[in-house]
Amino acid sequence: MGKRTVIPFGPQHPVLPEPIHLDLVLEDETVIEAIPKIGYVHRGLEKLVDKKDFQQFPFVAERICGICSFMHGMGYCMSIESIMEVKIPERAEFLRVIWAELSRMHSHLLWMGLLADAFGFESLFMHSWRLREQILDIFEETTGGRVIFSVCEIGGVRKDISPDMLNKIVGILNSLEKEVKEIAEVFINDTTVKLRTKGVGVLSKQAASDLGAVGPMAKASGLDFDMRTQGYAAYEKLKFKPIIETAGDSYARTSVRIREVFQSIDLIKQAIALIPEGDIRVKVTGNPKGDYFTRIEQPRGEVVYYVKANGTKFLDRVRVRTPTFANIPALLETLKGCSLADVPILILTIDPCISCTER
Amino acid sequence: MSILSMSKTLFKSMLHGPYTVLYPIKKKENYERTRGKVENDISNCIFCGICEKRCPTGAIKVEKARSAWSIERLKCIQCSYCTEVCPKKCLSMGNQYTSPSFDKVRDEYVNARVPDHTENN
Numbered sequence: 001m002g003k004r005t006v007i008p009f010g011p012q013h014p015v016l017p018e019p020i021h022l023d024l025v026l027e028d029e030t031v032i033e034a035i036p037k038i039g040y041v042h043r044g045l046e047k048l049v050d051k052k053d054f055q056q057f058p059f060v061a062e063r064i065c066g067i068c069s070f071m072h073g074m075g076y077c078m079s080i081e082s083i084m085e086v087k088i089p090e091r092a093e094f095l096r097v098i099w100a101e102l103s104r105m106h107s108h109l110l111w112m113g114l115l116a117d118a119f120g121f122e123s124l125f126m127h128s129w130r131l132r133e134q135i136l137d138i139f140e141e142t143t144g145g146r147v148i149f150s151v152c153e154i155g156g157v158r159k160d161i162s163p164d165m166l167n168k169i170v171g172i173l174n175s176l177e178k179e180v181k182e183i184a185e186v187f188i189n190d191t192t193v194k195l196r197t198k199g200v201g202v203l204s205k206q207a208a209s210d211l212g213a214v215g216p217m218a219k220a221s222g223l224d225f226d227m228r229t230q231g232y233a234a235y236e237k238l239k240f241k242p243i244i245e246t247a248g249d250s251y252a253r254t255s256v257r258i259r260e261v262f263q264s265i266d267l268i269k270q271a272i273a274l275i276p277e278g279d280i281r282v283k284v285t286g287n288p289k290g291d292y293f294t295r296i297e298q299p300r301g302e303v304v305y306y307v308k309a310n311g312t313k314f315l316d317r318v319r320v321r322t323p324t325f326a327n328i329p330a331l332l333e334t335l336k337g338c339s340l341a342d343v344p345i346l347i348l349t350i351d352p353c354i355s356c357t358e359r
Numbered sequence: 360m361s362i363l364s365m366s367k368t369l370f371k372s373m374l375h376g377p378y379t380v381l382y383p384i385k386k387k388e389n390y391e392r393t394r395g396k397v398e399n400d401i402s403n404c405i406f407c408g409i410c411e412k413r414c415p416t417g418a419i420k421v422e423k424a425r426s427a428w429s430i431e432r433l434k435c436i437q438c439s440y441c442t443e444v445c446p447k448k449c450l451s452m453g454n455q456y457t458s459p460s461f462d463k464v465r466d467e468y469v470n471a472r473v474p475d476h477t478e479n480n
Contacts, residue, residue: 052415055413056413056415056440059415059436059438059440060415121365123365123369124365127368127372133378140390140392140393141390141392142392143392144390144392144393144394144437144439144452144454145394145437148436150394150437150439150440158443159392182367182368183368185364186364186368189361189364190361190362190364190365191361191362192362
């Protein structure tokens with residue numbers, strides 16, 4: 001046994017978009033153990049249910065995360081709608097799916113850029129983000145916000161998308177698909193990229209299942225685990241199969257996310273073809289009473305929303321279990337035995353969102 | 360083996376020119392729906408105070424006695440909730456952003472034509 005060294009990694013580190021601290025126990029260049037520490041960006045958002053009423057809380061829920069903002073609002077609104085037994089119009093459900101899938105695309109493109117940045121491929125990083133910008137423009141044109149949309153509300157959505165705009169979105173997605181294919185080619189086939197990702201940080205199917213991994217982390221290890229198959233919102237009317245890889249390494253996780261971008265493009269096109277005419281919201285009266293668990297699939301994996309309401313306009317409890325929190329044990333498992341130079345790549349392949357984790 | 364897979368994209372972007380907008384010289388048009396800042400058509404405002412109660416961040420303040428409506432720009436999160444609940448629809452969301460500021464600006468709108476306005480008495 002060589003001499004052991006402890007290297008602090010983060011919370012400030014060039015590769016980390018958000019603060020997480022890891023104490024890496026090293027033997028020479030090999031990581032023996034990683035001890036995580038979170039708590040740098042805790043904002044106490046769950047506690048805000050005491051001060052904000054249930055109609056105001058979607059705005060708080062959206063601010064839990066900047067990337068999966070829409071899906072946080074959607075998860076919260078779906079919970080309240082289930083408690084109050086509100087049936088939202090079909091058009092609203094389709095609009096929610098369109099925005100949710102666009103969010104997934106922009107999240108994955110952002111992540112692809114960050115990964116490219118982590119292994120030092122600057123131009124790939126810039127080009128991934130250039131493509132993402134087109135999706136942000138769609139968001140701004142349809143909702144008014146680029147990151148925080150504020151369109152999801154209890155009882156439906158606030159804004160409609162006109163048929164012209166829907167056609168425009170299809171046009172943008174068609175051209176985007178070709179451009180993403182070019183970029184994806186680099187992540188999938190380039191030798192230098194493959195050297196950094198292939199065989200790095202293997203997580204077996206059993207370990208992924210035991211450690212409760214979710215999202216692309218679980219899918220890359222061969223677990224068929226996608227909440228969209230439950231058929232919430234309009235997903236039951238759309239045809240898709242969860243994307244599964246079996247290798248369980250960083251390359252498989254990259255591949256799952258890239259294929260999910262194309263899957264999202266397909267889902268949005270299906271939703272636009274099927275979207276019915278009609279209202280986009282129903283009026284919600286009264287206060288919720290009861291509790292409910294909602295599970296939805298975010299870009300990073302499954303998010304669980306637990307809402308408990310007591311019949312007044314202030315809720316008793318909102319609890320959010322975010323995908324990154326669920327993936328941290330799996331991350332620690334992949335870090336064991338890896339080389340110090342691979343640590344940034346491994347941290348990035350879980351697509352960490354620390355603001356989500358700490359809320 | 361593929362080592363020059365990025366070259367096609369790079370070559371295309373060299374011919375394409377910049378993808379970004381040269382900001383101060385050329386300004387990007389905001390979309391119609393862009394949530395910039397809340398405006399109040401004060402002559403229609405009845406100072407009911409619903410916007411103040413519903414505002415998630417408490418940025419709006421309504422003083423009925425003075426016929427004044429004010430908003431703290433840095434607190435406002437542009438959620439557009441106030442414009443939706445406004446019974447007279449005098450609140451609207453403009454698509455121009457508030458200009459950057461060094462202080463916590465509170466923009467005040469006062470309706471001087473209301474008969475019980477203190478300045479008129």
